[in-house]
Structure formats: C-alpha cells, structure tokens
Amino acid sequence: MSHQSALTAYIAAFVAELVHTGIKDVVVSPGSRSTPMAMVMAEHPGLNLHIHVDERSAAFFALGIAKASGRPAALLCTSGTAAANYFPAVVEARYSRVPLLVLTADRPHELRDVGAPQAIDQMDLYGKHVKWFSDMALPDESADMLRYARMVCGRAAALAIQAPAGPVHLNFPFREPLIPHLENEQLFELAERAEGFVSVTQGKRSLDQEALKRIVSELGAYENGIIVCGELDNEAFSCKVEQLAEALGYPVLADPLSQLRSEGNSGDWVVDAYDAFLRFEHAKQWLKPDVVIRFGAMPVSKALTIFLKENRDARQFVVDGGGGWLDPHALSTEMVYCDEALFCEGLLSLIDKKQPTNYAGQWLKLNSLAKAAMDAEMDRDKMNESLVYRELPELLPEGASLFVGNSMPIRDLDSFFWLNDKKINVMANRGANGIDGVVSTALGASLYGGPMYLVVGDLTFYHDMNGLLPAKLYNMDLTVIVINNNGGGIFSFLPQAGQARNFERLFGTPLDLDYTHVVEMYGGTFTRVEDWISYRDAILSAKSKRGLKVIEVVTDREENAADHRRLWAAVSREISGLGDAVE
C-alpha cells in the first residue's frame, strides 16, 4: 500500500462515517498538518465546512451550531497551540452539556516530544474536560483499520450525544506527505456496510413504576411545593412540566433559559419575577416551601439561591437526565436520574389534579404585583439596562433566537424578560459562565433556528470581536445589542463597589473603545441609540436587512446600579403595602 493511498482511504472512511452519524457541520481552522483531513472533508457534499482562522472563536462557533442544531458539530485544526485555543469552548461544552467532536491533527509518534516544530503533547490535551480522548492509529487502508476508523467515529459521535452530552477528542497523527489522492470518484463509497458502520440507539434514563409511585406518595405528604426550572434544552419537557405543575398545584419558577417564559405555553403557573420579590423578608416568610422539585442547571437568580438555602429543611428533588450532581449548596434530599420529560410523564400518569392552594396563589399574585411595580417604575425617558430587556418580547419576531452574554445580560434577562406568547429560543453559555466566545457561539447558533439577536456588554463584545469575521466572510445574519457601560458593570453590584481604592483600575476597567471602527471593518452597520424610539426602530429595522447589525446602547454603570435599586425598592414598597398577608 502506498502512503498516499492509505492516507486517503483511511480519512475518507472516517469522513464518510462522520456524515453517517448525522454530523453536518465542521468548523475548520487552516493549518498544514490537518491538510489531508481538511481536503477530504471539502470533497464530501454532505458536510458544511466553515472556515475560521481564530481557533478560539472557531470552537465557540461550533459550540453554537451544536447548541442550536441539537447535533454534534465537529472541529478540525492543525497541531500545536491551535488545539490549545479550543480549550475554553471545550470546557464550556462539558459543563453546558453540548456535544462536540474535536479533531486535532498531530505529528506522528517519531516527531513527538523531540523539539519538532509545532509539536506539542496532545495526549489528553483537554484533561478531564472531554468525555473521551483517543489517539488514533496512523493511516492504514487494510480492511480492519478502515473498520477501526469508522467504528471510532461512530462511537465518538454517539458518546458526544449520550446524556450528559459533551465534547470528545480524537487526535490524528499524520506523516508527510500530507496531500491525499482526491481523483477517485468513489472516494466515500464504502466497501462494507455502505449504509453506515454501526448505528447507536441511545436509551434515556427512566424510572420504573415502583420508583414513580414512591415519589408520588412522598410528594403527597407535603402541602406547599414549588418547581424550579433552570437551563434545560429539552423540548418535550417544556410542555410536560406545565402539566405537572397544574396537576400538583405547584408554581413553576422559570429561569429564562428554561424556555418556559416564551414557548407559547399557557404560562398559567409560571413565576418569572421571583428574582425581584425574593429579595424581601416579608415575601420569603409567606412563601416557605415544604418541597422543591428542581430541573436543569441552578437558575441564575442569586435571590432564589439564597431563598433555597434558607429553606434547607424543605425536601428537595433534583431531577437530572444526565445523571450529574447539579446541587452547589448540598440542598438535595433526593437525586433522581431520569429524563426530565419522562419524569413528568411518569408522575402525570399516577396523580390526580389537585385543587389550587392558597400557597400557589400567593406566588402568582406576588409575581404579578412585582412586575407591575417594576413596570410602573421603569424610566422611559433615559437609556437604562432594565428596559432593554423589558422591551425585547415585543420587539423580537416570532421564532427569534435570543442569545445573552454572561455577567449582567443574563441577570437582567432574568429580572426583566418576562413571560410572553412568542416562541423565542433563549440561549446563553451557562456551563462556565465565561465572557469569552459569546459572539462566536451566537453566530454559530444563528445557522439553525430563527433570526438571531445577541445582547452583550462591551467587555464581552470586546473579548470575542474576532468572532465577527464569519459574519463578513459568509454574509451571515446577526443583530447584536451591545450594552456599552464602558467596563465591567457587574462589579457595581458586588461588595468591592464600595471600595473606592483601585476600583476602576481592577474592576471597572473602562476600555474607551469606539466599536464603530470594528463593525465597519467587518462590513456591518453600527447604530448608537440615544432614546427608546431609536432603540425600537433599530431593532425592528434590523429584521429587514441581512448581515451584521450592531446596535449600541450607552449606559452608565453607577446609574444602572441605582436604577436597579430603584426598581427593587418599588417592589419592596408594593410588598410592604400588602400588610401581613398576601391573600
């Protein structure tokens, strides 16, 4: 067998199998060692190749594709630090349970750890942050080795999807010469099992009737229950959990990433303003739960977290189809490893609908009052961060995707993006909550689903400006709302805000950047809005033109913190006005 023939056959078998697993997107960063894989992939009509020079952004771009499409996205880069640049997105993928297939080219064994150029130790490069690492065999075209390449591909893709989903890393040593033989018209025709090497049928965790009955009986022992839904991407679940809430008579505290605030569901049981009213002792005294059923990641609200910690004696069920341990404050009394939708269905099959209790009514009433109080108090005369989010449900089109940055945007979304009747897919990178890679993740996600709107602070925007490149190169459509408060707005809410010494230098970190320049470089349109009419116009008119549209809302960090305090004070007054009870 010739080197070139083996190289081509081995890689073609792998790539053909990749397509059989259902993977459609590969984000490729240019490089020399990865040449054979890139050239073979480019020949396959079933793959979308996205080229991205910055591997850090490339990996987040792939993460976004996988998040939005529900399928693993693949990554390909050359040897060396290129692969190290994937690390932030790999870590995010692990904790946000997003399937990624990371393919790295490597020097062959004889060029490892001997000072060869662009050769680093790629064994277990991402440590415990991938679900599986495999250093592939060198290219070989024997039938056994083609079977091996296809088997590993199928296995890796399946493992990436298996709950909890996550990243998998395959490392490919390639010897020179690196040019494959592409003249063969049957490049991807497989001699054996032409329809795919191995199909993997993935079961979901489910409970037997006995376990379900025990849980139903335990729940029956408590009067006052709540359901808490954090980030969870499981469409079947959204519908079922509302039915469960109704049947149990439990209100649903719905994090914005639970998708329960805007899925076109009834919303009758949805509580979306708990972050405001759970700041006040009065309300917390009325609302003490006996039992909590929690789904998904921990919600973003700190007020809710404190409330749950204060009610540590409540029975707490944490339901996790991924079999993890999402319980940062050791509050769970029952870990339930069961697919979340199946759990709801199972319970629903066993319980009769309860009469709504006064307790549930209190939650829903306080929720309405809090929203009304904040709504009345919102300053519609000047630009502030709260109203940016309050306006979004009305402004975004049906079926839109809304991606928000970490730090303040996700918190403000939680506080001010309320239940609405549109189907808006709300997304964020909440695995590790980084400010990195957000632009790229949103842009990747924009390939699947409705028109994408991204809300980020200026530091997050700065961090991943490189991520804007594909918008220009591939004429992608993205509307970015940059909340520019010239620095790290979240620190104005933390204890160090009171420590004047070095605050601006260490935490405020004003960058004083005029982003007009960079948006122009990437061929986008830049609109700085100074009032709410222009804000609405800018968002509405962004719908009608394709491309990169950046809308900048300039705010002031201190005024913003004061604005938030003012809104919470309005909620506090409303609650105090209720006297001793909320009937």
Next chain:
Amino acid sequence: MSHQSALTAYIAAFVAELVHTGIKDVVVSPGSRSTPMAMVMAEHPGLNLHIHVDERSAAFFALGIAKASGRPAALLCTSGTAAANYFPAVVEARYSRVPLLVLTADRPHELRDVGAPQAIDQMDLYGKHVKWFSDMALPDESADMLRYARMVCGRAAALAIQAPAGPVHLNFPFREPLIPHLENEQLFELAERAEGFVSVTQGKRSLDQEALKRIVSELGAYENGIIVCGELDNEAFSCKVEQLAEALGYPVLADPLSQLRSEGNSGDWVVDAYDAFLRFEHAKQWLKPDVVIRFGAMPVSKALTIFLKENRDARQFVVDGGGGWLDPHALSTEMVYCDEALFCEGLLSLIDKKQPTNYAGQWLKLNSLAKAAMDAEMDRDKMNESLVYRELPELLPEGASLFVGNSMPIRDLDSFFWLNDKKINVMANRGANGIDGVVSTALGASLYGGPMYLVVGDLTFYHDMNGLLPAKLYNMDLTVIVINNNGGGIFSFLPQAGQARNFERLFGTPLDLDYTHVVEMYGGTFTRVEDWISYRDAILSAKSKRGLKVIEVVTDREENAADHRRLWAAVSREISGLGDAVE
C-alpha cells in the same frame, strides 16, 4: 481568627514573598473570585500590575514580559474559562522555556463539581504543560500557614526559572466574602524572615574535566566540523561560541534567533545564508560535515534540516543546558547536558586554536556569494516580502527589539536578515510556532529592552488584534509591520499550492480586512506603504513618535512565492558557476 483577617494575611504574605523572589510584573484579568488577590497586589508598591480583559492575550503579554526581562511574570485570573484562555500561552511557555507563574482563583472545595456557577475543574488544568501544579490550602493566618504560603511562592518562582524554565500553576480557592482588609499599613510586613522566606540558589549543569577532555579528544578525530546554533537566549553564550568556533575552526550556522547575527560580535565565523545555498546539491556535496555541534532549538531552516538528515552519519553533539531532547530527527550521537556557555568555556580551556581549514572557508565563501547573488537579484521596484527583512538591519535603531511572527516572517527573517553590527534582540514564539498571541507577546516584551518592532503576516495580526488594547490603554510604544498578502502565504510554498481545488478556501483564506479601522480604534497610526522609500520613511519616522504605529506592506502571495524562487535561482546560478569546486 476572622475570615477577612485570614484572607488578608495569607494573601499579603504570598504577595510580599512574590516580590522577594524578584517578580515585578503581574498581568491581571478582571474577575470576581480573584478579587482578594488583585486588591492586595494593587497595594504593593513593588509590583507593576498590567490589566488585560482578554485572558488569552494577557497570558501572551506576560510571556513577552518574561522573555524580555529574563524574570518570571505572574498571571492572575478568576475561576472558569478565564483560566482556560491562558492555555495557548502556557503551552508556548513550556516549549519555549519561558518562566511563568500562573495564579488562578477557584471556588472552595464545597463548590467544586456541583454545578456552581463559573466553577470548572481547575485541578491540573494545564496537564503536563506546567512544571508544577499546586492546589493551595484555603486562607489561614496561623504562623505555619503563612510560612506555607511563602514557601510555596518561593518554590514556584524558583521552579519556573530552573532550567528548562517554564510555567508553574498555583490554584487558590477563596471563600466569600472576598474583600480583604487593606487598612493595615503594615500589610506586607512579615513577622518572620522579613527579608524573604527562602532564597533559592540555582546551579547550572556543568561537565567535569574528564567529560570535557573526552569530548575534546573526540572532536580531534574529525576534520570537517560545523556548529549549529538555534534559538537560545543566553547572553554569555553568544560571545563564547564565537571563540569556540575560532578555536575549533568550525563555521557557525546561526539561526536568526541565536542572537549571533546582530550582537555586535565579530561575525567572522557566522554563516547566515545557509538556507539559500543548502538547497543545492552541488553545495551540499562540498560541505558534508564529519561532526556537528548543535546548541539551542532546531533552526527554522528546512534546507538545513534536510542537510543534517542527509548527513546522518556525522557525529552530532547536542548541547542542552535544560536537559531536554531537542532532536526531532534522531540525529544526535551525543546528548550533552551542560549550560551552553559553560560548555564553550570548558572546551576553550582545553583546546589550542586550529588553523582554518579549507572546509570552513568553503562555507564562508558560499555564504558571501549567496548573499551577493540574492542582493543583486532583489526587486527594488516593487513591494515584496524578501526586501522587507533585508532592509531591517539598516533601518532599526541600535538596541532595538525585533519580534517576528511564525509561518513566513520567521522563515523570511532567516533567509534575508543577515549579519549586521547592531545589537538587535531578535525574538519569536518558537516553542510551539503558533500564529496566536504574537501581538501580545511583542507588546509585553516591549516593556523591557529597546524600541520594539514586530513583523507579522495579516493572519497572525488578525488572530491577536485584541492584544493591541494595552497599547491604547497604557500608551505603549510598538511599531508593527504587517505583511498583508491577504491570507496564509506559507501555503503557497507547500505541496497543496499545486492542488487548485479548494486551495483558496482551505489554505489561502483571504480575510479581506482593512486594518485601518482596528488601528484607529486602538488610537494608533496606520500607514500603508506602496514603495520602498515610503517603507523606509515610515520605519524611520516611527522612531520619533511614541505609541502604536502600524505599517502595512501589501504583497501578493503568488508573486511572493515566485520572487523567492527567483532569488534561489540566482544563488543556484552562482553556485553552478563555480564549476566543480569552491576554492
């Protein structure tokens, strides 16, 4: 003990010790969990804090500081993917043997691996790419634990410097509240061992007389020897190796990063154009060595690498003060673990000066002929990449620092930046040869040493545009020469250049970016030069004004490859013209 008091005392002891180890620079990325360390560091008058929002660029900035200052630089970031963004620079530091002290803040033990926000598994985060990882104890102000914090600090800094130098990672779990108590005026006064906890005296590897005599005697058995110097940052060595060359009568093949081309040394024995004439069989036949002494990393020249591989029967001594294995082609017959300067000194003390041989003369003669041939052939009428480097020794000021990007710039520097009598410190990131972080490394390095000139291609410039931010925020001085050939110029020299299908898409990757915009955003001046007079003017005038100055040289990738071939053809003609011998 109170939480705040323990937090403050423990961190202050660590920071005081950090300064005692000689570390002066800390690059800090803003974050919440790292608050206590950042706030305490900001109080210490002996530390320069550099704030950088993008942790990837921040880490390369620290790498640059360490490279240029010869001291470890420290890094500080918060928990989560912030730390993962350091990975590319950590990997580069490992392979380029640059001392870094990576300090990451972390959640305390009870918040690890339980779905807490911004918490990732930071144990051994950088795997085998750091020399030491230690998860620090929680803050504690007992005398024993203050001793522990200081001891770990001293040990970590010493280990980072110890040959081979490299990165060390300390992970600090911090509990809330995170605000230290800074009112104490004696914050950094240490109760015990006030002058520093432990001083570390580092010995260098050296050979005893017996080993030296054996090597001298072995060398004596060979007539035709060469010395090959790759990247090596050891000032004492530069001077000694020229003496050794003279004593042995061996020419010195000097990679541009050996610092031997422009250190104001005599240069009598320096061969700097081998990359050109070792491409030709004629020359290679004349120049076959019997013995090779190699110092530093493998030189960048592929022609030289092939020549050494073809002469695999030569005795090859690889001298490495770091005790590594820098021998990608398994050519070494003798690994010598000895400080490079001490090795030269040791040999010099034992040998008498030899008469110059005809063999050495051939090397030097071919070297002059090759340079003269290329010089005569260079096209001074249009912009091309070769002349950019050829002109630099004349244009740069005495004492300048010259940083070059990977891919083409380092290769072109090798080909066209010849021996000169200025002291120009030539630098590059040759640990892993990445195109990432180059702007930041150069900017960090600009803090120590003479005025910094950076030469990069457009893809490398794009990759680390975020790295330009400190130039604006801290009014730093940097001249960047961007060779803009709109894509990956190096691929035009690789075999895939012949494969028209998908070449531009996968390898050429034109970005079509007008960098004027981004340079304006960062407050720099942008000059696009169209002819050599403007090129010289731009570089000369950059000397006279402080700040960020970007000079763009627009070239064409295909024309550039043709230009290189034309220069080598001129060398080939010159060599052929010599007939059968070069006397």
